[in-house]
Each structure stands twice: as structure tokens, then as C-alpha cells.
Amino acid sequence: MTRAQQQLALLATFSITYFICFAGLLPLPEKIQDEIIPVLPFWFLVSFGAFLLFKLGYGVLTFNDVPDAYEELMGQIKQAKTDLRKKGVDVSD
Amino acid sequence: MAANNALDRLVGLAMLILASVVFLYYTVWTLLMPFVDDNHPLQTLFPPRVWAIRIPVILLLLGGAVVGSFLSVVMIRSNRKKAAKAKAAKAK
Numbered sequence: 001m002t003r004a005q006q007q008l009a010l011l012a013t014f015s016i017t018y019f020i021c022f023a024g025l026l027p028l029p030e031k032i033q034d035e036i037i038p039v040l041p042f043w044f045l046v047s048f049g050a051f052l053l054f055k056l057g058y059g060v061l062t063f064n065d066v067p068d069a070y071e072e073l074m075g076q077i078k079q080a081k082t083d084l085r086k087k088g089v090d091v092s093d
Numbered sequence: 094m095a096a097n098n099a100l101d102r103l104v105g106l107a108m109l110i111l112a113s114v115v116f117l118y119y120t121v122w123t124l125l126m127p128f129v130d131d132n133h134p135l136q137t138l139f140p141p142r143v144w145a146i147r148i149p150v151i152l153l154l155l156g157g158a159v160v161g162s163f164l165s166v167v168m169i170r171s172n173r174k175k176a177a178k179a180k181a182a183k184a185k
Contacts, residue, residue: 035127035142042149043123050116057108064097 119145 001009020026021037028037081091123145129135 031127036124039123039142039145042146043119045153046119046149047116050112050119053108053112053115057105057110057112060105061102061109062097062105063101 018037018040021028021033024033084091122139122142126136126139126142
């Protein structure tokens with residue numbers, strides 16, 4: 001089973017479970033059915049966004065510059081551009 | 094030599110705190126408030142729950158509009174460049 005198939009199967013499981021709960025086919029306490037179930041997708045979306053922002057912020061907080069690697073990388077980029085231009089590829093600057 | 098700008102660290106920390114606050118507030122708002130009595134003082138901290146749905150939807154639509162406009166601007170610009178280049182090649 002490929003990774004994509006695995007993720008798709010997981011997504012399908014959650015979607016079907018949620019749809020069953022949403023359509024009222026499962027007997028649930030009234031409070032939960034009317035107020036919590038419709039809000040769950042939005043809660044997941046907002047939490048996912050918050051998680052991504054957290055991950056980004058943490059990365060920015062713990063990021064370390066490496067000037068040597070930067071110089072090396074810029075040199076390699078320049079070299080690659082000149083090589084490609086020699087071979088006739090149109091490289092924008 | 095590894096360097097981490099103080100301003101960068103501050104921005105990262107601000108993002109971290111904002112993400113945590115948003116997550117906690119929204120979780121309490123949507124998942125906890127239904128079980129809190131209507132006359133509890135905690136209710137004063139939260140707007141009516143319809144807004145818990147409206148705000149993410151509005152943000153989603155706004156975000157989609159921004160991404161779509163950015164994409165279209167980039168595509169139009171690249172097409173214009175391609176057309177200008179084709180014209181220049183023909184005029185030669």
C-alpha cells in the first residue's frame with residue numbers, strides 16, 4: 001500500500017465517521033449532537049492552523065545562521081547559472 | 094558561526110504565543126462553552142457562538158482570495174513576458 005493510499009484511507013475513515021455523526025444516524029446526547037458535532041471540522045481547521053503557526057514560530061525561534069554555507073550555496077548557484085547559460089538554457093537572474 | 098538575531102527570536106516567540114492563545118481560546122469557545130450555564134460569568138469572555146463559525150469561514154475566503162489574486166498576477170506577468178519575448182523574436 002502506497003503512502004498516498006494510506007492517507008486517503010485514513011481521510012475516508014474520518015470523513016465517513018463524521019458524516020454518520022453529522023447526519024444523526026448515531027444516537028448521541030442532544031447537547032453534543034446540536035452544538036459540538038457541527039463545530040468539529042472548524043475546530044480541526046483552526047487547531048491545525050494554530051499547530052502550523054506554532055511549528056513555524058518554533059523554527060524561527062531556534063533557527064541558526066551559517067554564513068559559510070550561505071557563501072558556498074551562492075557560489076554553487078552562480079556556477080550552475082553560467083553552466084546552463086553556456087548550454088543555451090534561458091536562465092532569468 | 095551560528096547566529097540568531099534577537100528580532101528573529103522575538104518574532105518566533107510571538108508566533109508561538111499567538112498560536113497557543115488562539116488554540117486555547119478557540120477550543121474553550123467551541124468545545125467547552127456549550128456545557129457552561131448561560132448565567133456563568135465566564136460567558137462574558139466569549140462572543141455568541143455563531144461567530145466561532147463565521148470568523149474561520151471569513152478568514153478562509155479572504156485567504157483564498159489573496160492566494161488566487163497572487164497566482165493570477167504572477168501568471169499574467171509571466172504570460173506578458175512570454176508574449177513580449179515572442180514579439181521581440183519575430184521583429185528580429
